[in-house]
Amino acid sequence: MKKIIVLIIAVVIVAVAGSLVWFMGFNNKVESTNNSNNNSNVNEENNDENTNDKTNTNKNVAIIYFSATGTTEKVAGYIKEVAGGDLIEIIPKDEYTDNDLAYGNENSRANKEQNDSKARPEIKNRIDTDSYDVIYLGYPIWWDNVPKIILTFLDNHNLDGKTVIPFCTSSSSSIDASLNTLKDYNKNVNWIDGERLSTAKNEVTNWVNGLNY
Numbered sequence: 001m002k003k004i005i006v007l008i009i010a011v012v013i014v015a016v017a018g019s020l021v022w023f024m025g026f027n028n029k030v031e032s033t034n035n036s037n038n039n040s041n042v043n044e045e046n047n048d049e050n051t052n053d054k055t056n057t058n059k060n061v062a063i064i065y066f067s068a069t070g071t072t073e074k075v076a077g078y079i080k081e082v083a084g085g086d087l088i089e090i091i092p093k094d095e096y097t098d099n100d101l102a103y104g105n106e107n108s109r110a111n112k113e114q115n116d117s118k119a120r121p122e123i124k125n126r127i128d129t130d131s132y133d134v135i136y137l138g139y140p141i142w143w144d145n146v147p148k149i150i151l152t153f154l155d156n157h158n159l160d161g162k163t164v165i166p167f168c169t170s171s172s173s174s175i176d177a178s179l180n181t182l183k184d185y186n187k188n189v190n191w192i193d194g195e196r197l198s199t200a201k202n203e204v205t206n207w208v209n210g211l212n213y
């Protein structure tokens with residue numbers, strides 16, 4: 001009889017201790033789940049903070065560019081990484097061949113176009129600019145100016161009231177003369193003085209970060 005009572009007490013003690021251990025373990029689990037939820041919120045917030053302000057603006061941004069040999073395209077891609085928005089290429093109906101781009105040949109297509117004030121090379125793709133508030137507009141410098149296809153783009157799209165930020169690549173020429181051309185061509189655009197950029201990613205990043213829109 002004594003043995004049975006001792007056995008019952010032992011079973012009760014084991015059961016109570018077991019329940020306690022399980023309960024404490026469960027509580028810890030709940031707490032750590034809560035913590036990890038909180039942590040993930042913190043991380044998300046931090047991630048948001050780490051991304052550039054530009055991606056948090058409520059402005060709709062597009063990076064629209066023409067690039068004959070890929071340099072301006074590379075820069076446009078870097079701008080998108082920092083500024084967010086949509087990357088849109090201006091594609092010529094007749095793509096430029098190497099011969100077309102031979103600037104040493106005064107009869108090359110590009111040279112003839114640049115010398116012809118009326119030249120407006122056709123654009124192949126339809127570009128919807130209506131939904132954008134801010135447009136980065138990229139191009140290579142051709143004879144110190146915008147390639148004529150950029151003027152075709154301005155002819156075909158109503159950018160009045162929009163903020164447009166030109167950027168260019170070149171062998172050495174600055175963006176200045178092309179900026180004057182653009183400002184004269186459409187005076188209803190809010191032109192922001194842009195920049196000639198190299199393909200150094202940090203240069204592009206710093207430039208975008210320094211813009212105010």
Ligand SMILES: Cc1cc2nc3c(=O)[nH]c(=O)nc-3n(C[C@H](O)[C@H](O)[C@H](O)COP(=O)(O)O)c2cc1C
Binds near residue numbers: 068174
């Ligand atoms: C027809 C033509 C004219 C050019 N004129 C100039 C110029 O006046 N100044 C300059 O620095 N670079 C000039 N370049 C060089 C381009 O601006 C430069 O290579 C640019 O980065 C090319 O960009 P893309 O690869 O996006 O086409 C000219 C290139 C071509 C094809």
